[in-house]
């Protein structure tokens with residue numbers, strides 16, 4: 001069977017203090033308990049930006065738009081079950097206050113703190129790049 005590549009867009013939401021929002025993956029899901037950048041898989045026919053705007057509304061209840069998403073970094077990682085291509089956009093402008101609409105815990109973290117957090121293996125190489133973003 002050919003391996004599946006999942007394309008996932010995710011946001012580094014940056015606040016005025018230069019912290020980035022992380023969401024904790026819920027129990028029972030792949031990589032449960034790890035702290036990730038909010039986002040999710042592209043659905044059929046969606047661009048990465050459209051998928052991210054939809055996911056941010058569903059998961060966090062915030063509104064943003066394409067002009068507020070800057071391509072920032074990508075990560076490529078082979079998990080046991082699939083290959084992941086993670087597209088990370090920086091976003092500094094949104095409407096609303098992020099809340100865990102799907103019961104997920106949220107926290108704001110500086111890149112230096114992220115080295116100590118349990119993040120998905122795909123995200124580890126991104127942490128060092130984030131300093132340049134904020």
Ligand SMILES: Nc1nc2c([nH]c(=O)n2[C@H]2C[C@H](O)[C@@H](COP(=O)(O)OP(=O)(O)OP(=O)(O)O)O2)c(=O)[nH]1
Nearest residue numbers: 008010029030031036037038039040041120122123
């Ligand atoms: N949103 C997000 N996903 C990440 C990150 N790092 C990382 O390895 N992933 C993985 C976890 C998941 O396997 C996949 C994201 O898929 P998803 O959020 O749409 O789907 P899911 O597994 O939570 O749930 P499901 O809809 O498949 O049930 O990407 C990250 O920083 N942010």
